[in-house]
Amino acid sequence: MSLLSQKHMLGLADYSAEEIQTILDTSLQMRDILNRPVKKVPTLRGVTVVNLFLENSTRTRTSFELAEKRLSADTLNFSASGSALSKGETMLDTALNIEAMKVDVVVMRHKSPGSPHFLARHLESIIINAGDGRHEHPTQGLLDMMTLRDKYGSLKGLRVALVGDILHSRVAMSNIIGLKKMGADIIVCGPATLIPRGIERMGVEITNSLDDAIQRADALNILRIQLERQTAGLFPSLREYHKYFGVTRARLEKAKAPLTILHPGPMNRGVEITSDVADSEHSVILQQVTNGVAVRMAVLYLLAGGRAEPSA
Amino acid sequence: MNTKIKAKLVDAAGLTRTITRIAHEIIERNRGTERLGLVGMQTRGVYIAKRVAAKIREIENIEVPVGILDATLYRDDYRTSLRQPSVQQTDIPFDLYDMNVVLVDDVLYTGRTVRAALEAIMDNGRPKRVQLAVLVDRGHRELPVKPDFIGKNIPTSMNEEVQVHISEVDQEDAIYLVEVEK
Numbered sequence: 080m081s082l083l084s085q086k087h088m089l090g091l092a093d094y095s096a097e098e099i100q101t102i103l104d105t106s107l108q109m110r111d112i113l114n115r116p117v118k119k120v121p122t123l124r125g126v127t128v129v130n131l132f133l134e135n136s137t138r139t140r141t142s143f144e145l146a147e148k149r150l151s152a153d154t155l156n157f158s159a160s161g162s163a164l165s166k167g168e169t170m171l172d173t174a175l176n177i178e179a180m181k182v183d184v185v186v187m188r189h190k191s192p193g194s195p196h197f198l199a200r201h202l203e204s205i206i207i208n209a210g211d212g213r214h215e216h217p218t219q220g221l222l223d224m225m226t227l228r229d230k231y232g233s234l235k236g237l238r239v240a241l242v243g244d245i246l247h248s249r250v251a252m253s254n255i256i257g258l259k260k261m262g263a264d265i266i267v268c269g270p271a272t273l274i275p276r277g278i279e280r281m282g283v284e285i286t287n288s289l290d291d292a293i294q295r296a297d298a299l300n301i302l303r304i305q306l307e308r309q310t311a312g313l314f315p316s317l318r319e320y321h322k323y324f325g326v327t328r329a330r331l332e333k334a335k336a337p338l339t340i341l342h343p344g345p346m347n348r349g350v351e352i353t354s355d356v357a358d359s360e361h362s363v364i365l366q367q368v369t370n371g372v373a374v375r376m377a378v379l380y381l382l383a384g385g386r387a388e389p390s391a
Numbered sequence: 392m393n394t395k396i397k398a399k400l401v402d403a404a405g406l407t408r409t410i411t412r413i414a415h416e417i418i419e420r421n422r423g424t425e426r427l428g429l430v431g432m433q434t435r436g437v438y439i440a441k442r443v444a445a446k447i448r449e450i451e452n453i454e455v456p457v458g459i460l461d462a463t464l465y466r467d468d469y470r471t472s473l474r475q476p477s478v479q480q481t482d483i484p485f486d487l488y489d490m491n492v493v494l495v496d497d498v499l500y501t502g503r504t505v506r507a508a509l510e511a512i513m514d515n516g517r518p519k520r521v522q523l524a525v526l527v528d529r530g531h532r533e534l535p536v537k538p539d540f541i542g543k544n545i546p547t548s549m550n551e552e553v554q555v556h557i558s559e560v561d562q563e564d565a566i567y568l569v570e571v572e573k
């Protein structure tokens with residue numbers, strides 16, 4: 080019987096390949112629900128989920144919220160601005176107060192790595208990490224894997240290049256951890272200043288040449304250049320970044336076979352990706368968005384549902 | 392939890408005869424196969440539904456559409472059960488609207504699975520009528536559910552179980568009465 084041994088989803092690092100497989104398989108069935116006339120099942124009736132987003136996010140929060148509603152859970156959105164956090168309450172007090180109102184699941188985003196782990200130690204609720212700083216964004220990793228599996232059938236032996244700002248990217252981290260577990264090979268590609276030191280210890284290849292990555296990869300996951308980081312001086316200008324690391328049609332045409340294009344959004348068209356690439360037939364960017372809802376439904380179902388069998 | 396086979400109630404030939412009779416009854420009750428569709432419940436109900444459809448084709452020379460239904464997400468024991476059921480595929484390849492749907496399952500017991508299945512069907516469309524065909528009715532209903540087509544009535548005690556074996560998944564066709572030792 081396919082069970083997750085985890086109570087929480089803090090990061091893909093805690094999950095085995097079999098468990099990831101179970102989530103991806105369940106996600107396919109969840110996606111079928113989204114294509115029905117009645118896009119809702121009663122599974123999580125009576126379960127309350129709080130979306131505790133202490134860092135700005137529209138698409139991830141919307142995606143989680145839709146997933147929760149499709150499973151008939153009651154949802155509550157909580158954001159930092161306009162809350163007691165801005166009056167000086169600590170995050171733990173805020174979370175304990177919310178939990179005291181009897182909630183079952185906390186979906187959490189925070190700018191500090193490890194904050195969901197911290198909450199998991201102090202709360203009874205099931206915690207789902209929706210992004211913690213530059214650490215992990217497990218459901219994004221899962222939806223990227225689901226999208227690639229749709230396209231290629233299996234992730235084994237697939238070569239995926241992550242392009243751009245690896246240093247600040249939790250998406251990159253969850254991609255590397257998840258895809259490696261599923262038997263894919265990873266190339267990270269970007270300017271040396273945006274590639275974290277020691278990342279080769281995660282078993283990835285490093286290249287500073289986009290053309291080289293394009294030559295060798297089956298798929299490109301193009302990470303967003305966080306415009307707000309530009310002031311940190313990690314690259315000279317957006318124009319120069321685009322010149323060396325912007326994915327353009329002309330560059331892709333040099334590949335031996337067409338590459339599948341992923342992007343976690345929001346896109347900076349004309350910076351890391353050009354419109355002719357983003358809107359091309361090889362782009363699966365909108366499939367990623369649909370799969371995001373399906374994957375989050377699967378995670379909620381598998382974690383918030385029946386209690387796991389006691390292992391003893 | 393150990394199980395012990397008490398008796399083989401039906402063999403392969405018997406199972407085929409039962410399915411043949413159910414197919415005839417379905418055609419008779421629905422006065423033919425007009426707007427008729429079968430929906431098999433995961434897992435064994437699917438194979439039984441396919442066999443019923445094959446039998447109807449033999450009798451009437453008509454292809455009756457067969458759908459697959461997994462009612463896991465509609466179960467009422469989801470929050471309290473000890474095991475997380477894995478979600479299997481649901482695929483109903485025909486429009487349910489105004490159809491005479493025959494829901495097919497292997498064993499009818501408490502009726503809770505049928506309750507879940509009915510809700511799942513309604514969320515997929517609005518059939519004209521839903522009928523229920525089961526290979527075995529073993530009693531002990533907990534909900535007001537009554538089958539329209541029954542293969543075998545097998546009265547059981549609570550510590551017994553009826554296992555339907557279908558060659559596609561179990562390598563043989565048979566129905567067993569099993570004792571559950573707790």
